[in-house]
Amino acid sequence: DAGVIQSPRHEVTEMGQEVTLRCKPISGHNSLFWYRQTMMRGLELLIYFNNNVPIDDSGMPEDRFSAKMPNASFSTLKIQPSEPRDSAVYFCASSVDSYGYTFGSGTRLTVV
Amino acid sequence: RKEVEQDPGPFNVPEGATVAFNCTYSNSASQSFFWYRQDCRKEPKLLMSVYSSGNEDGRFTAQLNRASQYISLLIRDSKLSDSATYLCVVTSYSTLTFGKGTMLLVSP
Numbered sequence: 001d002a003g004v005i006q007s008p009r010h011e012v013t014e015m016g017q018e019v020t021l022r023c024k025p026i027s028g029h030n031s032l033f034w035y036r037q038t039m040m041r042g043l044e045l046l047i048y049f050n051n052n053v054p055i056d057d058s059g060m061p062e063d064r065f066s067a068k069m070p071n072a073s074f075s076t077l078k079i080q081p082s083e084p085r086d087s088a089v090y091f092c093a094s095s096v097d098s099y100g101y102t103f104g105s106g107t108r109l110t111v112v
Numbered sequence: 113r114k115e116v117e118q119d120p121g122p123f124n125v126p127e128g129a130t131v132a133f134n135c136t137y138s139n140s141a142s143q144s145f146f147w148y149r150q151d152c153r154k155e156p157k158l159l160m161s162v163y164s165s166g167n168e169d170g171r172f173t174a175q176l177n178r179a180s181q182y183i184s185l186l187i188r189d190s191k192l193s194d195s196a197t198y199l200c201v202v203t204s205y206s207t208l209t210f211g212k213g214t215m216l217l218v219s220p
Binding site: 031033035041042043045048050055056091095097098101103104105106 | 144154155156157158199203205206207208209210211212213
C-alpha cells in the first residue's frame with residue numbers, strides 16, 4: 001500500500017495567488033482529514049470528510065479556504081487568494097472511521 | 113483552556129535516561145487516547161494507544177487517568193533515535209485533537 005499521497009511536497013507562491021493541495025487517501029479508508037501545522041498553533045483540524053461528505057468544517061479559517069472530495073480516492077484543499085499567514089505544513093490523513101489513522105507526508109506551503 | 117495541553121520542552125536527556133511526559137485534556141467525553149511521534153519535517157506517526165489499565169510497549173509505558181483527565185508517557189533507557197516531538201492525542205467521535213507536542217533531545 002502506498003499510504004496517503006499528497007502533492008505537491010513543497011509549494012512557494014506569491015500572495016494573492018490560488019493554491020491547490022491534493023490528497024489521495026488509502027484505498028478502502030472512508031474518512032479523510034485536512035490538518036494545518038504551524039509552530040505557534042500546532043496541528044489544527046481544518047475539515048473532515050466521511051464517505052466523501054464534509055462532516056465538520058468548523059476549523060476552516062475563513063472563506064478563502066475550500067475543500068472538496070469528489071470521489072473516494074481524491075480530495076483537494078484550495079486557498080484563494082493566498083496570504084503570507086497561510087504559510088504552514090498542510091497534512092492530509094485518512095482512516096476507517098477512527099481506526100488506522102495515517103498521515104501523508106504533507107505539503108509545505110510558503111506564501112511570499 | 114486548550115483542549116490538549118503539553119509542556120513543549122525541550123527535554124534534554126543523556127542516553128540511557130528515563131524521561132516522562134505528561135498531558136492534560138479538557139473534554140471529559142474524549143473516547144480514545146494516543147501518543148504520536150513526529151520527527152523533524154516529517155508526518156506524525158502513531159507510537160501507541162493509551163488505555164486506562166496502563167500499557168507497555170518495550171521501553172515505552174503509557175498511562176491514562178480519566179478522573180484527572182491526564183495522560184502520561186514514560187520512556188526508559190533512552191536512545192539517540194528517540195529524539196523527536198511526542199504528541200498527545202485525544203479523540204471525540206472520529207476526529208483527533210492534538211497537543212502541540214513535547215520535544216525530546218537525547219544526547220550521547
